[in-house]
Amino acid sequence: MPEFLTLLPPKEALDKWFSAFEAGKLENEDVQLLQAPGRVTSKPVIAAHDLPEFHRSAMDGYAVQARDTYGASEGLPSYLNVVGEVPMGAIPAFTLKTNQAALIHTGGMIPEGADSVVMLENTQTTRQGEIEVYQPVTANENVILKGEDIHQGQEVIPAGVRLRHAEIGGLAALGFQMVSVAKRPRIGLISSGDEVIPVDKTPLPGQVRDVNEYTLSVLIEQKGGIPIHYGIIPDNPEKLRGAINKAILENDAVLITAGSSASTRDLTSTIIQKAGKPGVLVHGVNVRPGKPTILAVCDSIPVIGLPGNPVSALVIATLFVSPMIERLMGIKQTRPSGPISARLKVNISSMAGREDWIPVKMEELQNEYQVDPIFFKSNLIFNLASADGLMRIPPAVTGFSAGEIVNIYPI
Amino acid sequence: MPEFLTLLPPKEALDKWFSAFEAGKLENEDVQLLQAPGRVTSKPVIAAHDLPEFHRSAMDGYAVQARDTYGASEGLPSYLNVVGEVPMGAIPAFTLKTNQAALIHTGGMIPEGADSVVMLENTQTTRQGEIEVYQPVTANENVILKGEDIHQGQEVIPAGVRLRHAEIGGLAALGFQMVSVAKRPRIGLISSGDEVIPVDKTPLPGQVRDVNEYTLSVLIEQKGGIPIHYGIIPDNPEKLRGAINKAILENDAVLITAGSSASTRDLTSTIIQKAGKPGVLVHGVNVRPGKPTILAVCDSIPVIGLPGNPVSALVIATLFVSPMIERLMGIKQTRPSGPISARLKVNISSMAGREDWIPVKMEELQNEYQVDPIFFKSNLIFNLASADGLMRIPPAVTGFSAGEIVNIYPI
Numbered sequence: 001m002p003e004f005l006t007l008l009p010p011k012e013a014l015d016k017w018f019s020a021f022e023a024g025k026l027e028n029e030d031v032q033l034l035q036a037p038g039r040v041t042s043k044p045v046i047a048a049h050d051l052p053e054f055h056r057s058a059m060d061g062y063a064v065q066a067r068d069t070y071g072a073s074e075g076l077p078s079y080l081n082v083v084g085e086v087p088m089g090a091i092p093a094f095t096l097k098t099n100q101a102a103l104i105h106t107g108g109m110i111p112e113g114a115d116s117v118v119m120l121e122n123t124q125t126t127r128q129g130e131i132e133v134y135q136p137v138t139a140n141e142n143v144i145l146k147g148e149d150i151h152q153g154q155e156v157i158p159a160g161v162r163l164r165h166a167e168i169g170g171l172a173a174l175g176f177q178m179v180s181v182a183k184r185p186r187i188g189l190i191s192s193g194d195e196v197i198p199v200d201k202t203p204l205p206g207q208v209r210d211v212n213e214y215t216l217s218v219l220i221e222q223k224g225g226i227p228i229h230y231g232i233i234p235d236n237p238e239k240l241r242g243a244i245n246k247a248i249l250e251n252d253a254v255l256i257t258a259g260s261s262a263s264t265r266d267l268t269s270t271i272i273q274k275a276g277k278p279g280v281l282v283h284g285v286n287v288r289p290g291k292p293t294i295l296a297v298c299d300s301i302p303v304i305g306l307p308g309n310p311v312s313a314l315v316i317a318t319l320f321v322s323p324m325i326e327r328l329m330g331i332k333q334t335r336p337s338g339p340i341s342a343r344l345k346v347n348i349s350s351m352a353g354r355e356d357w358i359p360v361k362m363e364e365l366q367n368e369y370q371v372d373p374i375f376f377k378s379n380l381i382f383n384l385a386s387a388d389g390l391m392r393i394p395p396a397v398t399g400f401s402a403g404e405i406v407n408i409y410p411i
Numbered sequence: 412m413p414e415f416l417t418l419l420p421p422k423e424a425l426d427k428w429f430s431a432f433e434a435g436k437l438e439n440e441d442v443q444l445l446q447a448p449g450r451v452t453s454k455p456v457i458a459a460h461d462l463p464e465f466h467r468s469a470m471d472g473y474a475v476q477a478r479d480t481y482g483a484s485e486g487l488p489s490y491l492n493v494v495g496e497v498p499m500g501a502i503p504a505f506t507l508k509t510n511q512a513a514l515i516h517t518g519g520m521i522p523e524g525a526d527s528v529v530m531l532e533n534t535q536t537t538r539q540g541e542i543e544v545y546q547p548v549t550a551n552e553n554v555i556l557k558g559e560d561i562h563q564g565q566e567v568i569p570a571g572v573r574l575r576h577a578e579i580g581g582l583a584a585l586g587f588q589m590v591s592v593a594k595r596p597r598i599g600l601i602s603s604g605d606e607v608i609p610v611d612k613t614p615l616p617g618q619v620r621d622v623n624e625y626t627l628s629v630l631i632e633q634k635g636g637i638p639i640h641y642g643i644i645p646d647n648p649e650k651l652r653g654a655i656n657k658a659i660l661e662n663d664a665v666l667i668t669a670g671s672s673a674s675t676r677d678l679t680s681t682i683i684q685k686a687g688k689p690g691v692l693v694h695g696v697n698v699r700p701g702k703p704t705i706l707a708v709c710d711s712i713p714v715i716g717l718p719g720n721p722v723s724a725l726v727i728a729t730l731f732v733s734p735m736i737e738r739l740m741g742i743k744q745t746r747p748s749g750p751i752s753a754r755l756k757v758n759i760s761s762m763a764g765r766e767d768w769i770p771v772k773m774e775e776l777q778n779e780y781q782v783d784p785i786f787f788k789s790n791l792i793f794n795l796a797s798a799d800g801l802m803r804i805p806p807a808v809t810g811f812s813a814g815e816i817v818n819i820y821p822i
Binding site for chain 1: 500607615619629675796
C-alpha cells in the first residue's frame, strides 16, 4: 500500500480525519439529572430564576443597618437591640429598624430593613436583648444579593459540556429535573483474523482470544458510547466486506481490529476504501505502538482500522477513538486530565520523527513521582495492566536521560 | 465544641479516621467481565494457563533454524527452500528441516523444527520456493516462547486493584468470564437543615434546593459506591438521631450534610458522638473550604459530617469520602491521576498552616497549562462547575506568585 510509506504524525492524522466528518451531529434526548453524568449538553442551559433567590447572609452574625455601625470600635462600640432571630428557610416575621439587630445564620434571609451582617466574632452580648458591635460594616457587607451568583436568563452551562458532579449540582440548584444531552453514539466493533477466537472459547494451538473486543468495549463505554458487537470475522473478503458495510449502516462510527498479519490489514484497508466516500484518509501513523492504523470516513461515518495487538489497539484507541467519540458527542473543550510530571529513573531512547507511547509504573518518592518504563517483547496486555500510565516521547525527541522530567498520561 | 479549636491538617485527620475502621471488609461477589470496570479485585487472579500458549512469531518473516543463517550477509546470503506458509490460528502441517524456511505472520505458530524467525525485510525471494537471507538470527530470535509473558500459576492481578480496560483485557486473554470483586459499598446520604428542600420542589423565600444530595450521589457512584438516599431531615434532634442511627445500621458508611448554620452542625456532631463507639474523632479540619468537617466511626461504620455549602461539601467529599470508599473496597494502591503542573497567572495568598483548595480554569498556551483561580464570594456550585480543577495551596505555603508552577487536581 503506497499510503503506508508516508506515515503521518498522530496530530496531523487526527486533524485530517476530523476534517472529514461532522462534529456533534448526534440526535438529542432528555435524561434524568442523576443519569446525566458523563453525558454532553446538546444546548445551552439557561437559568430560569436568580441564584440566590433572596438576599442571604454569607456569615453567622447579626443582620443590621450598616449606618448604625459607622465608627464602631473596641473602645467605642455601637449598641444595638436584638429584636429576634432569623429562622432558617423562612421569611423573618419582623422588619429591622434603626439601632436594631437580628441574629442570623449563614444562608439565612436578610430581614426587611437590614442591609448588612456583622460577624458574630465582632459582637458581644452585653445584656439580654442587647449587643455591642466592635467593627463597622458597609452596606451589603457579608450579604449575597438576590441574583448575585446567577441571574435569571443567564447561560449557566454552554452546549458541548460533558457533565460532572459540579454541573449536575448546578442544574439541581436551579431545579432542573432533566437535561438535554447528545444521544450516546453507537460504535460498531468488528474483530478480524483467522487466529482470533471468542473469549469464552478454549484456544486450540495457534489461536488467541479476542482481547480487543473487551478492552475497546470498556473504553467506548467510559467515553460515553455504546459498543455494538459484530463478533469475529474470518479473513475472507466477502464476509469482512459484508460485516463492515452492515456496521457502517447501523452505527455512528465503526472500529475494526485487524488480525496480526500484514495481509489481513491490507485486506481491511481495501474493503474500507470501497465502503463509502471519501474512504481511507490515513494508512499508517508515525507512532509506536500502532503504526498500521487506518483512518477513514465512509459516507460520513468515521471508520478506524486498529492494529490487532491488544496493547497497540488500546494505545491507538486512546489517541484516536476517544477524541472521535467526543467529537461525535459535540464536546467543545476537553478538560485537562494530564499529563502528570514525573522523574524518569532510566535512560530511554526513541527514533527521531516517531512519537512513542511507553507503559510506565509510577512511584511517589520525596514529593515527586518517579517513573520506570515497562519494557517488553510481545506487547502483552498484562504489561499495560501493570502500568499506571503512558509516557509520551514526542517525535522531535530522540530519547530522555535518567533524571529528566517527563509527561505521563494516566490510563 | 472544644474539638473545633484544634483543627487537624487534612492528612492527619484522614489518617486518624482511617485507623479507626477496617479496610476491605466488604463481602465479595462474582461479576461478568464487561460489568467489572471500576470494581476492585477481592483476591489475586492466578493464570490458569501459559501466555502465549504456543511458541509464536513476533514478526512477519520466515521461520527458520537459526544455525542455517549463521554468517549470512548481503555479500554471502544463506539460501533456504520455502516449504510452506504457516496458517494463522492453526498448527503448521509440516516440520521444518535444515535449510528450509516457512513464511510466517506475526502471531503465527512456530512450526516444529524451527527455532527463530528472520524478518521479511532481511530476506529476498530469489526464485519460486527459494529465499536469500541477508542477516543471521540466533535461536529464539523474534520468537515469543510459550509461557514467556505469563506462566501458568502466576499471579497476574493482585487483590485490591481497581479494574481498568487493560486488566479486563488481561482477564479476557486468560479466558476468564467472571471476576471476584468487592461488593459495592452502600453509602447512606442524609441531608439536614430547615432551609433545605428537595430539588423537585420550588423554594419559598429563604429556602434552597438540596444540591448536595445530587453532587455527592454522583461522586459516590463514580467511586464505585451505591448512594442510599435518606432525604432531608429537619433540624430536630429526635428526627436527626433517628435517621442517623437507621443509616448506620443499614449502610457501610454514612454521609450527613449539615445545614449551613453553626447550631445544626453542633447538633449533628452531638448525635454522631452518641451513635456508636468510638464516635467523633475529628471535628474541624484545617482546610478551606470545609473547616467544619466531622469525621467519626460509629460501631465500625465510618460516618462523616460534611459542610452544608455545596462547594465545601464537594471539596471535602473529594478529600475524604473518595478515599474512604476506596478503603472500604480494599484498594491497595491508588493510581496517580494528578496533579497536573500549570503556570499561575496571578498572585494568590493563603493563610500559613491552612490547606486551601481553589477552583481554577486552565488554558493550554505555548505548550503549558496556564491557570486562573476562580474567586467568588458565595461558594456557588456554578463556580465549581466552571472550573477545570482545584489548585492546592499546601499548609506551609502563604501563597504563590504569578508565573509560579502550581499543582492542579482535575475534578
